[in-house]
Amino acid sequence: MSQPRATSLPSPHVLTQPMVMELVGPDAVVRIDTSVGYHSRDPHALSIVFHLLGEESVVWRLDREMVLAGALGPTGEGEVHLRPAPDGELLLLLGGAGQRATIRCDQEELARFVRGTFVLVPQGTEERHIDWRPLLASLRG
Template identity: 90%
Template sequence: MSQHPATSLPSPHVLTQPMAMELLGPDAAVRIDTSVGYHSRDPHALGIAFHLLGEESVVWRLDREMVLAGSLGPAGEGEVHLRPAPDGGLLLLLGGAGHRATIRCDQEELARFARGTFVLVPQGTEEHHLDWRPLLASLRR
Protein backbone atom coordinates (compact mmCIF):
# COMPACT_ATOMS: atom_id res chain seq x y z
CA MET A 1 0.00 0.00 0.00
CA SER A 2 1.49 3.32 -1.02
CA GLN A 3 1.84 6.15 1.41
CA HIS A 4 0.01 9.37 0.55
CA PRO A 5 1.51 12.60 1.79
CA ALA A 6 -0.42 14.12 4.66
CA THR A 7 -2.42 17.09 3.51
CA SER A 8 -3.26 19.85 5.89
CA LEU A 9 -6.88 20.23 6.80
CA PRO A 10 -8.60 23.59 6.98
CA SER A 11 -9.02 24.94 10.49
CA PRO A 12 -12.03 23.35 12.16
CA HIS A 13 -15.19 25.39 12.57
CA VAL A 14 -17.82 24.83 15.24
CA LEU A 15 -21.30 26.35 15.47
CA THR A 16 -23.73 25.85 18.33
CA GLN A 17 -27.04 27.48 19.05
CA PRO A 18 -29.65 26.84 21.74
CA MET A 19 -33.05 26.20 20.24
CA ALA A 20 -36.40 25.56 21.89
CA MET A 21 -38.34 22.61 20.50
CA GLU A 22 -41.51 20.81 21.52
CA LEU A 23 -42.23 17.13 21.94
CA LEU A 24 -45.72 16.64 20.55
CA GLY A 25 -47.85 14.22 22.50
CA PRO A 26 -51.41 13.07 21.90
CA ASP A 27 -52.83 15.69 24.27
CA ALA A 28 -50.16 18.34 24.73
CA ALA A 29 -46.82 19.71 23.60
CA VAL A 30 -43.90 19.67 26.03
CA ARG A 31 -41.06 22.16 25.65
CA ILE A 32 -37.61 20.59 25.32
CA ASP A 33 -34.38 22.53 25.64
CA THR A 34 -32.09 21.65 22.77
CA SER A 35 -28.96 22.89 21.14
CA VAL A 36 -28.09 22.50 17.50
CA GLY A 37 -24.45 22.00 16.65
CA TYR A 38 -22.15 21.67 13.69
CA HIS A 39 -18.49 20.70 13.49
CA SER A 40 -16.68 20.96 10.17
CA ARG A 41 -14.83 17.67 10.87
CA ASP A 42 -18.25 15.97 10.48
CA PRO A 43 -19.19 18.18 7.53
CA HIS A 44 -22.41 16.52 6.36
CA ALA A 45 -24.30 16.46 9.67
CA LEU A 46 -26.00 18.70 12.18
CA GLY A 47 -26.30 17.43 15.73
CA ILE A 48 -29.43 18.14 17.73
CA ALA A 49 -28.81 17.62 21.44
CA PHE A 50 -31.93 17.12 23.53
CA HIS A 51 -31.16 18.22 27.10
CA LEU A 52 -33.29 16.00 29.29
CA LEU A 53 -33.86 16.62 33.00
CA GLY A 54 -31.47 14.63 35.17
CA GLU A 55 -30.04 12.70 32.24
CA GLU A 56 -27.28 13.05 29.73
CA SER A 57 -28.20 14.80 26.52
CA VAL A 58 -29.45 12.66 23.67
CA VAL A 59 -27.95 13.64 20.31
CA TRP A 60 -29.47 12.91 16.92
CA ARG A 61 -27.36 13.45 13.78
CA LEU A 62 -29.23 14.86 10.77
CA ASP A 63 -27.95 15.38 7.26
CA ARG A 64 -27.72 19.12 6.70
CA GLU A 65 -29.09 18.92 3.15
CA MET A 66 -32.03 16.85 4.41
CA VAL A 67 -32.86 19.56 6.96
CA LEU A 68 -33.17 22.14 4.17
CA ALA A 69 -35.15 19.76 1.95
CA GLY A 70 -37.47 18.94 4.88
CA SER A 71 -38.36 22.59 5.27
CA LEU A 72 -39.78 22.51 1.71
CA GLY A 73 -41.51 19.13 1.76
CA PRO A 74 -41.30 15.62 3.21
CA ALA A 75 -37.72 14.32 3.41
CA GLY A 76 -35.78 11.57 5.11
CA GLU A 77 -35.62 7.83 5.43
CA GLY A 78 -35.06 5.23 8.10
CA GLU A 79 -35.42 6.68 11.58
CA VAL A 80 -35.26 10.36 10.57
CA HIS A 81 -38.04 12.11 8.67
CA LEU A 82 -38.81 15.81 8.36
CA ARG A 83 -41.76 17.71 6.96
CA PRO A 84 -43.22 21.19 7.15
CA ALA A 85 -45.89 21.67 9.82
CA PRO A 86 -49.21 23.31 8.88
CA ASP A 87 -48.39 26.27 11.19
CA GLY A 88 -45.08 27.07 9.45
CA GLY A 89 -42.93 25.04 11.83
CA LEU A 90 -40.90 21.96 11.01
CA LEU A 91 -41.72 18.48 12.25
CA LEU A 92 -38.91 16.03 13.01
CA LEU A 93 -40.06 12.44 13.28
CA LEU A 94 -37.30 10.54 15.08
CA GLY A 95 -37.17 6.82 15.75
CA GLY A 96 -38.54 3.64 14.29
CA ALA A 97 -42.12 2.55 13.83
CA GLY A 98 -43.88 2.23 17.17
CA HIS A 99 -41.18 4.22 18.97
CA ARG A 100 -41.29 7.48 17.07
CA ALA A 101 -41.07 10.91 18.69
CA THR A 102 -42.55 13.91 16.90
CA ILE A 103 -40.64 17.10 17.58
CA ARG A 104 -41.70 20.55 16.41
CA CYS A 105 -39.21 23.36 15.90
CA ASP A 106 -39.08 26.74 14.25
CA GLN A 107 -38.52 25.93 10.57
CA GLU A 108 -36.80 29.19 9.70
CA GLU A 109 -34.49 29.10 12.72
CA LEU A 110 -33.26 25.57 11.96
CA ALA A 111 -32.99 26.27 8.21
CA ARG A 112 -30.99 29.45 8.91
CA PHE A 113 -28.60 27.44 11.08
CA ALA A 114 -28.23 24.78 8.35
CA ARG A 115 -27.59 27.43 5.68
CA GLY A 116 -24.84 28.86 7.90
CA THR A 117 -23.01 25.53 7.76
CA PHE A 118 -22.79 25.84 3.98
CA VAL A 119 -21.00 29.16 4.42
CA LEU A 120 -18.37 27.40 6.56
CA VAL A 121 -18.16 24.26 4.40
CA PRO A 122 -19.63 24.77 0.94
CA GLN A 123 -21.46 21.88 -0.69
CA GLY A 124 -19.00 19.74 -2.63
CA THR A 125 -16.00 20.58 -0.43
CA GLU A 126 -16.90 18.33 2.50
CA GLU A 127 -14.15 15.77 1.79
CA HIS A 128 -11.51 18.45 2.31
CA HIS A 129 -12.62 18.75 5.95
CA LEU A 130 -12.50 15.05 6.82
CA ASP A 131 -9.48 13.66 8.64
CA TRP A 132 -8.93 10.25 7.07
CA ARG A 133 -5.64 9.57 8.93
CA PRO A 134 -7.16 7.63 11.88
CA LEU A 135 -9.04 5.32 9.52
CA LEU A 136 -6.02 4.76 7.30
CA ALA A 137 -3.82 4.08 10.32
CA SER A 138 -6.26 1.45 11.62
CA LEU A 139 -6.32 -0.26 8.23
CA ARG A 140 -2.52 -0.51 8.19
CA ARG A 141 -2.44 -2.52 11.43
Template identity: 70%
Template sequence: MPQPPVAPLPSPRVLTRPMAMELLTPDAAVPIETTVGYTSRDPHALSIVFHLLEDDPVVWRVDREMVLTGALTATGAGEVHLRPAPGGRLLLRLGPSGHCATVRCDQDGLARLVRDTLALVPQGTEESHIDWQPLLASLRS
Protein backbone atom coordinates in the same frame (compact mmCIF):
# COMPACT_ATOMS: atom_id res chain seq x y z
CA MET B 1 6.67 1.88 1.27
CA PRO B 2 6.52 5.64 1.92
CA GLN B 3 3.10 7.24 2.11
CA PRO B 4 2.25 10.17 -0.14
CA PRO B 5 2.02 13.51 1.66
CA VAL B 6 -1.41 14.37 3.00
CA ALA B 7 -2.85 17.84 2.50
CA PRO B 8 -3.41 19.58 5.83
CA LEU B 9 -6.97 19.85 7.03
CA PRO B 10 -8.58 23.27 7.24
CA SER B 11 -8.98 24.57 10.78
CA PRO B 12 -12.10 23.18 12.45
CA ARG B 13 -15.16 25.43 12.26
CA VAL B 14 -17.91 25.08 14.85
CA LEU B 15 -21.40 26.56 15.29
CA THR B 16 -23.75 26.01 18.23
CA ARG B 17 -27.10 27.63 18.87
CA PRO B 18 -29.82 27.06 21.43
CA MET B 19 -33.13 26.36 19.74
CA ALA B 20 -36.62 26.04 21.16
CA MET B 21 -38.31 22.76 20.27
CA GLU B 22 -41.38 20.91 21.45
CA LEU B 23 -41.95 17.22 22.00
CA LEU B 24 -45.40 16.41 20.65
CA THR B 25 -47.42 14.00 22.78
CA PRO B 26 -51.03 12.92 22.25
CA ASP B 27 -52.08 15.47 24.88
CA ALA B 28 -49.68 18.39 24.66
CA ALA B 29 -46.64 20.04 23.14
CA VAL B 30 -43.89 19.90 25.77
CA PRO B 31 -41.09 22.48 25.48
CA ILE B 32 -37.58 20.98 25.34
CA GLU B 33 -34.29 22.81 25.69
CA THR B 34 -32.06 21.91 22.75
CA THR B 35 -28.75 22.95 21.31
CA VAL B 36 -28.11 22.51 17.61
CA GLY B 37 -24.46 22.16 16.70
CA TYR B 38 -22.23 21.77 13.71
CA THR B 39 -18.55 20.98 13.29
CA SER B 40 -16.66 21.00 10.03
CA ARG B 41 -14.97 17.73 11.09
CA ASP B 42 -18.38 16.07 10.52
CA PRO B 43 -19.38 18.31 7.64
CA HIS B 44 -22.56 16.59 6.47
CA ALA B 45 -24.47 16.59 9.77
CA LEU B 46 -26.01 18.72 12.46
CA SER B 47 -26.21 17.45 16.01
CA ILE B 48 -29.37 18.15 17.94
CA VAL B 49 -28.81 17.83 21.68
CA PHE B 50 -31.98 17.41 23.74
CA HIS B 51 -31.37 18.56 27.31
CA LEU B 52 -33.84 16.40 29.20
CA LEU B 53 -34.33 15.95 32.92
CA GLU B 54 -32.28 12.77 32.80
CA ASP B 55 -28.55 12.65 33.59
CA ASP B 56 -27.29 12.60 30.03
CA PRO B 57 -28.62 14.61 27.09
CA VAL B 58 -29.96 12.78 24.05
CA VAL B 59 -28.13 13.52 20.80
CA TRP B 60 -29.44 12.95 17.27
CA ARG B 61 -27.45 13.53 14.09
CA VAL B 62 -29.38 14.97 11.14
CA ASP B 63 -28.07 15.44 7.60
CA ARG B 64 -27.94 19.15 6.79
CA GLU B 65 -29.22 18.59 3.24
CA MET B 66 -32.16 16.65 4.66
CA VAL B 67 -33.12 19.67 6.78
CA LEU B 68 -33.31 21.89 3.71
CA THR B 69 -35.35 19.30 1.80
CA GLY B 70 -37.60 18.66 4.82
CA ALA B 71 -38.50 22.35 4.91
CA LEU B 72 -40.11 21.88 1.48
CA THR B 73 -41.41 18.31 1.41
CA ALA B 74 -41.47 15.15 3.49
CA THR B 75 -38.12 13.38 3.49
CA GLY B 76 -36.21 10.90 5.55
CA ALA B 77 -34.42 7.63 5.85
CA GLY B 78 -34.12 5.09 8.63
CA GLU B 79 -34.88 6.62 11.99
CA VAL B 80 -34.89 10.30 10.91
CA HIS B 81 -37.80 11.83 8.99
CA LEU B 82 -38.67 15.49 8.47
CA ARG B 83 -41.61 17.33 6.99
CA PRO B 84 -42.95 20.86 6.90
CA ALA B 85 -45.82 21.69 9.24
CA PRO B 86 -48.31 24.58 9.39
CA GLY B 87 -47.19 27.88 10.83
CA GLY B 88 -43.61 27.80 9.57
CA ARG B 89 -42.74 24.74 11.61
CA LEU B 90 -40.74 21.62 10.86
CA LEU B 91 -41.59 18.19 12.27
CA LEU B 92 -38.79 15.75 13.04
CA ARG B 93 -39.71 12.12 13.64
CA LEU B 94 -36.84 10.48 15.46
CA GLY B 95 -36.56 6.79 16.21
CA PRO B 96 -37.79 3.52 14.77
CA SER B 97 -41.35 3.31 13.49
CA GLY B 98 -43.71 2.58 16.36
CA HIS B 99 -41.22 3.78 19.00
CA CYS B 100 -40.45 7.26 17.78
CA ALA B 101 -40.69 10.80 19.11
CA THR B 102 -42.05 13.70 17.11
CA VAL B 103 -40.43 17.06 17.71
CA ARG B 104 -41.55 20.41 16.33
CA CYS B 105 -39.23 23.35 15.72
CA ASP B 106 -39.04 26.63 13.88
CA GLN B 107 -38.39 25.82 10.22
CA ASP B 108 -36.72 29.17 9.41
CA GLY B 109 -34.42 29.04 12.43
CA LEU B 110 -33.12 25.57 11.60
CA ALA B 111 -32.82 26.37 7.87
CA ARG B 112 -30.90 29.57 8.73
CA LEU B 113 -28.44 27.53 10.80
CA VAL B 114 -27.95 25.13 7.87
CA ARG B 115 -27.28 28.07 5.55
CA ASP B 116 -24.67 29.31 8.04
CA THR B 117 -22.99 25.87 7.93
CA LEU B 118 -22.93 26.08 4.14
CA ALA B 119 -21.04 29.37 4.45
CA LEU B 120 -18.45 27.59 6.64
CA VAL B 121 -18.25 24.44 4.51
CA PRO B 122 -19.79 24.89 1.05
CA GLN B 123 -21.50 21.98 -0.69
CA GLY B 124 -18.96 19.92 -2.56
CA THR B 125 -16.06 20.74 -0.21
CA GLU B 126 -17.12 18.56 2.71
CA GLU B 127 -14.61 15.77 2.06
CA SER B 128 -11.65 18.14 2.44
CA HIS B 129 -12.71 18.74 6.08
CA ILE B 130 -12.77 15.08 7.14
CA ASP B 131 -9.76 13.55 8.86
CA TRP B 132 -9.35 10.30 6.93
CA GLN B 133 -6.11 9.29 8.65
CA PRO B 134 -7.66 7.16 11.45
CA LEU B 135 -9.65 5.17 8.90
CA LEU B 136 -6.65 4.71 6.61
CA ALA B 137 -4.47 3.63 9.54
CA SER B 138 -7.05 1.02 10.60
CA LEU B 139 -7.15 -0.38 7.05
CA ARG B 140 -3.35 -0.75 6.99
CA SER B 141 -3.22 -2.72 10.24
Protein backbone atom coordinates in the same frame (compact mmCIF):
# COMPACT_ATOMS: atom_id res chain seq x y z
CA MET C 1 6.35 2.38 -2.34
CA SER C 2 6.21 6.07 -1.57
CA GLN C 3 3.53 7.54 0.62
CA PRO C 4 1.23 10.13 -0.91
CA ARG C 5 1.93 13.58 0.46
CA ALA C 6 -0.52 14.53 3.17
CA THR C 7 -2.57 17.57 2.38
CA SER C 8 -3.33 19.88 5.22
CA LEU C 9 -6.86 20.10 6.46
CA PRO C 10 -8.64 23.42 6.74
CA SER C 11 -8.92 24.73 10.29
CA PRO C 12 -11.81 23.10 12.14
CA HIS C 13 -14.91 25.20 12.78
CA VAL C 14 -17.66 24.63 15.33
CA LEU C 15 -21.10 26.22 15.50
CA THR C 16 -23.55 25.80 18.37
CA GLN C 17 -26.84 27.46 19.07
CA PRO C 18 -29.43 26.93 21.78
CA MET C 19 -32.89 26.38 20.36
CA VAL C 20 -36.28 25.67 21.88
CA MET C 21 -38.20 22.80 20.34
CA GLU C 22 -41.39 21.02 21.32
CA LEU C 23 -42.24 17.37 21.83
CA VAL C 24 -45.70 16.91 20.33
CA GLY C 25 -47.71 14.20 22.05
CA PRO C 26 -51.27 13.03 21.54
CA ASP C 27 -52.52 15.08 24.52
CA ALA C 28 -49.86 17.68 25.18
CA VAL C 29 -46.99 19.68 23.78
CA VAL C 30 -43.84 19.86 25.94
CA ARG C 31 -41.10 22.45 25.55
CA ILE C 32 -37.59 21.01 25.20
CA ASP C 33 -34.39 23.00 25.39
CA THR C 34 -31.92 21.86 22.77
CA SER C 35 -28.51 22.75 21.42
CA VAL C 36 -27.94 22.48 17.69
CA GLY C 37 -24.33 21.89 16.75
CA TYR C 38 -22.03 21.52 13.77
CA HIS C 39 -18.38 20.54 13.49
CA SER C 40 -16.58 20.94 10.18
CA ARG C 41 -14.66 17.67 10.72
CA ASP C 42 -18.03 15.91 10.33
CA PRO C 43 -19.19 18.17 7.52
CA HIS C 44 -22.35 16.41 6.36
CA ALA C 45 -24.09 16.28 9.73
CA LEU C 46 -25.46 18.46 12.45
CA SER C 47 -26.38 17.34 15.92
CA ILE C 48 -29.36 18.17 18.04
CA VAL C 49 -28.84 17.67 21.77
CA PHE C 50 -32.11 17.36 23.68
CA HIS C 51 -31.57 18.52 27.28
CA LEU C 52 -34.07 16.47 29.27
CA LEU C 53 -34.92 17.28 32.88
CA GLY C 54 -33.48 14.78 35.31
CA GLU C 55 -32.09 12.57 32.55
CA GLU C 56 -29.02 12.40 30.39
CA SER C 57 -29.13 14.43 27.22
CA VAL C 58 -30.18 12.67 24.02
CA VAL C 59 -28.30 13.39 20.79
CA TRP C 60 -29.64 12.94 17.27
CA ARG C 61 -27.51 13.47 14.18
CA LEU C 62 -29.14 14.74 11.00
CA ASP C 63 -27.87 15.25 7.47
CA ARG C 64 -27.67 19.01 6.92
CA GLU C 65 -29.03 18.83 3.36
CA MET C 66 -31.95 16.70 4.53
CA VAL C 67 -32.92 19.40 7.03
CA LEU C 68 -33.23 21.96 4.24
CA ALA C 69 -35.10 19.49 2.02
CA GLY C 70 -37.52 18.72 4.87
CA ALA C 71 -38.62 22.35 4.90
CA LEU C 72 -39.82 21.90 1.30
CA GLY C 73 -41.49 18.52 1.58
CA PRO C 74 -41.41 15.15 3.33
CA THR C 75 -37.98 13.52 3.37
CA GLY C 76 -36.02 11.00 5.37
CA GLU C 77 -35.04 7.40 5.82
CA GLY C 78 -34.97 4.91 8.65
CA GLU C 79 -35.40 6.59 12.00
CA VAL C 80 -35.19 10.20 10.78
CA HIS C 81 -38.00 11.84 8.81
CA LEU C 82 -38.73 15.53 8.35
CA ARG C 83 -41.63 17.42 6.88
CA PRO C 84 -43.01 20.94 6.92
CA ALA C 85 -45.90 21.59 9.29
CA PRO C 86 -48.96 23.56 8.15
CA ASP C 87 -48.07 26.41 10.55
CA GLY C 88 -44.66 27.07 8.95
CA GLU C 89 -42.80 24.99 11.51
CA LEU C 90 -40.71 21.90 10.79
CA LEU C 91 -41.59 18.46 12.14
CA LEU C 92 -38.82 16.01 12.97
CA LEU C 93 -40.04 12.44 13.34
CA LEU C 94 -37.32 10.60 15.26
CA GLY C 95 -37.20 6.92 16.16
CA GLY C 96 -38.47 3.64 14.89
CA ALA C 97 -42.03 2.49 14.32
CA GLY C 98 -43.95 2.40 17.59
CA GLN C 99 -41.38 4.54 19.40
CA ARG C 100 -41.33 7.63 17.22
CA ALA C 101 -41.14 11.08 18.78
CA THR C 102 -42.56 14.07 16.93
CA ILE C 103 -40.52 17.21 17.49
CA ARG C 104 -41.64 20.64 16.26
CA CYS C 105 -39.20 23.46 15.73
CA ASP C 106 -38.97 26.86 14.12
CA GLN C 107 -38.23 26.04 10.49
CA GLU C 108 -36.58 29.35 9.68
CA GLU C 109 -34.37 29.36 12.80
CA LEU C 110 -33.07 25.85 12.03
CA ALA C 111 -32.66 26.64 8.32
CA ARG C 112 -30.66 29.78 9.20
CA PHE C 113 -28.35 27.64 11.32
CA VAL C 114 -27.90 25.09 8.53
CA ARG C 115 -27.21 27.82 5.98
CA GLY C 116 -24.44 29.00 8.32
CA THR C 117 -22.84 25.56 8.07
CA PHE C 118 -22.72 25.95 4.29
CA VAL C 119 -20.83 29.22 4.74
CA LEU C 120 -18.20 27.36 6.79
CA VAL C 121 -18.11 24.29 4.53
CA PRO C 122 -19.64 24.92 1.11
CA GLN C 123 -21.50 22.10 -0.59
CA GLY C 124 -19.10 19.99 -2.61
CA THR C 125 -16.08 20.72 -0.38
CA GLU C 126 -17.04 18.47 2.53
CA GLU C 127 -14.47 15.75 1.80
CA ARG C 128 -11.61 18.23 2.19
CA HIS C 129 -12.62 18.74 5.84
CA ILE C 130 -12.60 15.08 6.88
CA ASP C 131 -9.47 13.69 8.53
CA TRP C 132 -9.11 10.28 6.89
CA ARG C 133 -5.82 9.42 8.64
CA PRO C 134 -7.32 7.47 11.60
CA LEU C 135 -9.40 5.31 9.26
CA LEU C 136 -6.45 4.66 6.93
CA ALA C 137 -4.22 3.80 9.89
CA SER C 138 -6.77 1.30 11.22
CA LEU C 139 -6.97 -0.39 7.82
CA ARG C 140 -3.19 -0.76 7.65
CA GLY C 141 -2.78 -2.05 11.16
